[in-house]
Amino acid sequence: MGLFRRAWLTVVSEVAWRIPGRPQRLLAAFALAERGSMLDMLSAVELTERRGLRKLYFRHALDEARHAALFAGRVRSLGAIGRAEAAIEDSGQLVEAGVVAGTTLFERLGEEEFLSFVYVAEADAVEQFEVLLARRLPDPETAATLHRILKDEHFHVSYARTEVERAAAAGRPMRRSMALHRWRRVGQAWLRFSSDFGALMGGFWLGLAYVVGVGPFRLLGRLEPGGWQRPERGGSSLAAARTEG
Amino acid sequence: MPSYVLGISGLYHDAAAVLLEDGKIVAAAQEERFSRLKHDAALPVRAAQYCLETAGIPVSRVDWLVFYEKPLRKFERIVSTAVATFPRSWRSFPRQMHHWLGDRLWLRANLTSAFGVSPERMMFCEHHLSHAASAFYCSPHDEAAILCVDGVGEWATTSLWRGSGSAIEPVSEVRWPHSIGLFYSAITAHLGFAVNEGEYKVMGMAAYGQPRFREEMSRLLRLDSEGGYSVDLDTFSWHWHPTEPATARLARLLGPPRFPGTPFTPRLDPLAQHHADVAASAQAATEEALLHLVRHAHAAVPAPALCLAGGVALNAVCNGRIAAEGPHAHLWVQPAAGDAGGAMGAAMWAWHGVLGNPRGPALRSCALGREVARDRTAELLADLGARFDDLGDDAPERAGRDLAEGKVVAWVDGREEWGPRALGQRSILADPRSAEVAERVNRSVKFREPFRPFAPSVRAGAAPRYFDIPAAAASTSRFMLSTHPVLPEAQAGLAAVTHVDGTARVQVVDADTSPRFDRLLGAFEEATGVPVLLNTSFNLKGEPLVSTPVDALAAFARSDLDTLYLNGFRVERMR
Numbered sequence: 070m071g072l073f074r075r076a077w078l079t080v081v082s083e084v085a086w087r088i089p090g091r092p093q094r095l096l097a098a099f100a101l102a103e104r105g106s107m108l109d110m111l112s113a114v115e116l117t118e119r120r121g122l123r124k125l126y127f128r129h130a131l132d133e134a135r136h137a138a139l140f141a142g143r144v145r146s147l148g149a150i151g152r153a154e155a156a157i158e159d160s161g162q163l164v165e166a167g168v169v170a171g172t173t174l175f176e177r178l179g180e181e182e183f184l185s186f187v188y189v190a191e192a193d194a195v196e197q198f199e200v201l202l203a204r205r206l207p208d209p210e211t212a213a214t215l216h217r218i219l220k221d222e223h224f225h226v227s228y229a230r231t232e233v234e235r236a237a238a239a240g241r242p243m244r245r246s247m248a249l250h251r252w253r254r255v256g257q258a259w260l261r262f263s264s265d266f267g268a269l270m271g272g273f274w275l276g277l278a279y280v281v282g283v284g285p286f287r288l289l290g291r292l293e294p295g296g297w298q299r300p301e302r303g304g305s306s307l308a309a310a311r312t313e314g
Numbered sequence: 315m316p317s318y319v320l321g322i323s324g325l326y327h328d329a330a331a332v333l334l335e336d337g338k339i340v341a342a343a344q345e346e347r348f349s350r351l352k353h354d355a356a357l358p359v360r361a362a363q364y365c366l367e368t369a370g371i372p373v374s375r376v377d378w379l380v381f382y383e384k385p386l387r388k389f390e391r392i393v394s395t396a397v398a399t400f401p402r403s404w405r406s407f408p409r410q411m412h413h414w415l416g417d418r419l420w421l422r423a424n425l426t427s428a429f430g431v432s433p434e435r436m437m438f439c440e441h442h443l444s445h446a447a448s449a450f451y452c453s454p455h456d457e458a459a460i461l462c463v464d465g466v467g468e469w470a471t472t473s474l475w476r477g478s479g480s481a482i483e484p485v486s487e488v489r490w491p492h493s494i495g496l497f498y499s500a501i502t503a504h505l506g507f508a509v510n511e512g513e514y515k516v517m518g519m520a521a522y523g524q525p526r527f528r529e530e531m532s533r534l535l536r537l538d539s540e541g542g543y544s545v546d547l548d549t550f551s552w553h554w555h556p557t558e559p560a561t562a563r564l565a566r567l568l569g570p571p572r573f574p575g576t577p578f579t580p581r582l583d584p585l586a587q588h589h590a591d592v593a594a595s596a597q598a599a600t601e602e603a604l605l606h607l608v609r610h611a612h613a614a615v616p617a618p619a620l621c622l623a624g625g626v627a628l629n630a631v632c633n634g635r636i637a638a639e640g641p642h643a644h645l646w647v648q649p650a651a652g653d654a655g656g657a658m659g660a661a662m663w664a665w666h667g668v669l670g671n672p673r674g675p676a677l678r679s680c681a682l683g684r685e686v687a688r689d690r691t692a693e694l695l696a697d698l699g700a701r702f703d704d705l706g707d708d709a710p711e712r713a714g715r716d717l718a719e720g721k722v723v724a725w726v727d728g729r730e731e732w733g734p735r736a737l738g739q740r741s742i743l744a745d746p747r748s749a750e751v752a753e754r755v756n757r758s759v760k761f762r763e764p765f766r767p768f769a770p771s772v773r774a775g776a777a778p779r780y781f782d783i784p785a786a787a788a789s790t791s792r793f794m795l796s797t798h799p800v801l802p803e804a805q806a807g808l809a810a811v812t813h814v815d816g817t818a819r820v821q822v823v824d825a826d827t828s829p830r831f832d833r834l835l836g837a838f839e840e841a842t843g844v845p846v847l848l849n850t851s852f853n854l855k856g857e858p859l860v861s862t863p864v865d866a867l868a869a870f871a872r873s874d875l876d877t878l879y880l881n882g883f884r885v886e887r888m889r
C-alpha cells in the first residue's frame with residue numbers, strides 16, 4: 070500500500086495545492102484534524118491505566134493543540150479568515166468534518182488498539198506532510214511551519230511505534246490491528262464521500278419535493294403577524310405532556 | 315423510594331441534562347463540558363450519564379425523561395414556513411428536511427436508544443414552557459410574571475406566563491418569524507461575529523459607540539401600542555435563507571458590514587467607530603424593546619416579581635436596566651437562560667406542573683456539575699511530573715496572597731458551574747485594580763477582543779461601597795447576570811473591571827453559598843484592602859469552561875497563567 074498511497078498523496082497534493090483557495094482549505098482541514106487529535110489524546114491522559122504513558126499522552130496533546138493553532142495561523146495569513154477562525158473556534162466544524170464523534174478514540178478502542186491507531190495515523194500524517202514538502206508546494210512560511218510540526222510528528226510516530234513493538238513482542242496481534250486501522254481509514258474516507266454524495270442526491274430529491282409538494286400550496290401559506298398573540302396550547306395534563314406535538 | 319426525573323435539552327443549541335430526585339436538583343451539566351465542543355448540541359449522553367452516577371442510580375430507576383421541546387410542532391412550523399416563503403426557501407427547505415428526516419422526526423426512538431429510557435416514560439415540554447419553568451420554579455417567588463425571549467422554539471419567540479405556586483399558565487406570545495433574539499443575531503452577523511457566540515461581543519462593543527441609528531433600528535424592530543413588537547420581514551431573511559439572516563437591505567440601511575476578525579480601533583478608524591455605533595444602536599433598541607415587554611408583562615400579570623429566561627435573558631446590560639428602570643420589585647433570571655437551561659425547566663415542569671408536586675427551595679448556587687476528586691488529582695499531578703503543593707483547606711488564603719502579589723491565578727474548586735458564567739468554581743482570577751493586569755490576563759490566556767470587559771466578584775457586604783446595584787437585582791447580581799454602574803469614586807480603583815461606560819457585570823459573592831470563594835476574596839482583601847477580584851471564565855478561546863483536572867492542566871500548560879489551584883493543590887508553571 071505504501072507506493073500506491075504515496076502516488077495518491079502526490080496527485081492529491083499537487084491538485085489541491087494548485088487550485089486557488091484550496092491550500093487554505095487543506096490547511097484548515099489539518100487544523101481541525103489536529104484539534105480532534107488533541108481531544109483524543111486528552112481523553113487518553115484521563116483514561117489510561119498505564120500511568121507511565123500519561124506524560125507522553127499529555128505532551129502529545131499539547132503538541133497537537135499547538136499544531137492546530139499553527140495551521141490556523143497559516144490559513145489566516147493566506148487570507149481565509151472565516152474558515153481559519155472556524156477551524157479553531159467553531160466546534161461544529163469538528164463534528165461536520167467527522168473529526169469527532171460521540172466517543173473518543175480511546176474510549177472506542179482501548180489502550181492497545183488506540184496506540185496502534187496513533188502509530189498508523191501519525192505515520193500517515195508524516196507521509197502527507199513530507200509529500201507536500203518534497204513537491205515544494207507550500208509557500209516558504211507554510212513550509213517552515215510544516216518542518217516545525219514534522220519534528221513533533223516524528224516523535225509521535227516513534228513513541229507509538231515503541232509501544233506497538235513492545236506489544237507485538239509480547240505476542241499481541243499488532244500487525245493485524247495496524248492493517249485493520251489502515252483499511253478502516255480508507256473505509257472512513259469512502260463513507261464520508263458516499264455520505265456527501267448521498268446528501269447531494271437527497272438534496273436533489275428534496276428539491277424536487279419542494280417544487281412538487283410545497284409549491285402548489287403557496288397560496289395557502291401565511292406567515293404569522295407580529296405582536297402578542299393568544300397562545301394555543303395542550304395544557305399540562307399528563308396525556309398532553311406525553312405527546313410530541 | 316425517591317422519584318427521578320431526567321430533563322434533556324439538545325439537537326439545536328447547548329445540550330444539557332438535569333436530574334431531579336424528588337424534585338431536588340441532584341446534578342445539572344452541559345454536554346460541552348464532557349465532549350469539549352463548545353455549545354455541543356448532540357444529545358447529552360455523557361451529561362446524563364454523569365447525572366445518574368451522581369445520584370448513584372441506574373437509568374432503569376428514572377421515572378420520566380423530559381425533552382425540552384415538542385418536536386412535531388417545530389416540524390409543523392418549518393413546513394408551513396417553507397410553504398409561505400416559496401420559492402425563496404428553496405435552499406433552506408432541503409437542508410431542514412435532511413436533518414428532520416435523518417433523525418429529528420424519530421426523536422422518541424432516538425431518545426430511547428441514546429438514554430435507555432423506554433418510550434412510554436417520556437414527556438415533551440414546549441420549548442418556551444421549558445424556559446419559563448427554568449426561571450419560575452428555580453426562583454423563590456410564589457407569584458410572578460414570567461417572560462421568555464429567545465431566537466425561536468416551536469412557534470413562540472417571546473412568551474408571557476403567569477406563575478402561581480406549582481402552576482404556570484400561558485398568557486400571550488409573539489410568534490416566528492418575529493423575534494428579538496434573531497434580530498440581535500442578525501446584527502451580530504452584520505458586525506462580523508459568529509451567531510450564537512458573538513452576541514456578548516456586540517454587547518461589549520456597544521459601550522464604545524453612540525446609538526446614532528435609533529431611527530433605522532426602530533424600522534427593523536417595531537414596538538407596537540399593545541406592548542408587543544414585530545420585525546421587518548423584508549430586510550431580514552432568517553425565515554427563508556439557510557445561512558444569511560438578513561438581505562442586502564440591511565447594509566443599505568446600516569452601512570457596510572464588518573469583516574470578521576478586523577481589528578477594533580474606534581479612535582483611529584472611522585469605520586470601526588461606525589460599527590460601534592451600529593452595535594450601540596442595536597443594543598439600545600433591544601433594551602428599549604425588553605423594557606417595553608416588561609412593562610406590558612407587569613400590566614398583564616400584576617405581580618411584584620419578574621422571572622426571565624431564553625437566550626436574550628443573558629444580555630446582562632438589558633437585565634441591569636430592567637432591574638433599575640422596570641416596574642418589578644424583584645428580578646429573577648435562570649443562570650443557564652439559553653437552551654441548556656431548558657433541560658432544567660423541562661424536568662421541573664414535569665415534577666411540579668404535570669405531576670402536581672409542591673415547590674421546593676429556590677436555586678441558590680450554580681455549583682451543580684462535576685467535582686474534582688482529590689485522590690485522582692494527586693495521582694495525575696504525580697504522573698505528569700508537575701510541581702505542586704497540597705494546601706488542603708488552606709488554599710483560599712494562599713491564593714488570595716498570590717493574587718495580592720500580582721499573580722494571575724486559575725482557580726478550580728468544587729463542582730463546576732451550571733450556565734455560561736464562571737462563578738468561582740472554574741475561574742481565572744486577578745487583581746482588579748490595574749488595567750495592566752487585565753491586559754496580562756488577555757495576553758496570557760483569553761486572547762479576547764479589547765471591547766469585551768472583564769467582570770468583578772465582590773464580597774456581599776462590601777458591594778454597596780463599589781457598585782450601584784438596585785434592590786431588584788439582588789439575585790441576578792449573585793449569578794453575574796446583570797450589569798450595573800461602578801460608583802464614580804470606585805472606578806479608578808477598579809480599572810481592570812470597569813467597562814468604558816463605567817459599568818461592570820458584577821458577581822456578588824455570599825459567604826453561605828460560596829464559603830471558599832468568599833474566604834479567597836477575604837484573603838485578598840486582608841492583603842490589599844480591596845474585597846474585589848477580576849473573575850473570568852477558565853477556558854481557552856473557542857473552548858468550553860474547563861471541567862476535569864486534565865482539562866485544567868492542559869489549559870494551564872497552553873497559557874501563560876502563573877499558578878493553578880486544583881481543589882486544594884497549588885500547581886506551579888510547568889516549563
Ligand SMILES: [Fe+2]
Pocket residue numbers: 103132133136218222
Ligand atoms: Fe500534529
Ligand SMILES: [Fe+2]
Pocket residue numbers: 133191194221222225
Ligand atoms: Fe501528531
Ligand SMILES: [Fe+2]
Pocket residue numbers: 441445464465466467624625652653
Ligand atoms: Fe430557546
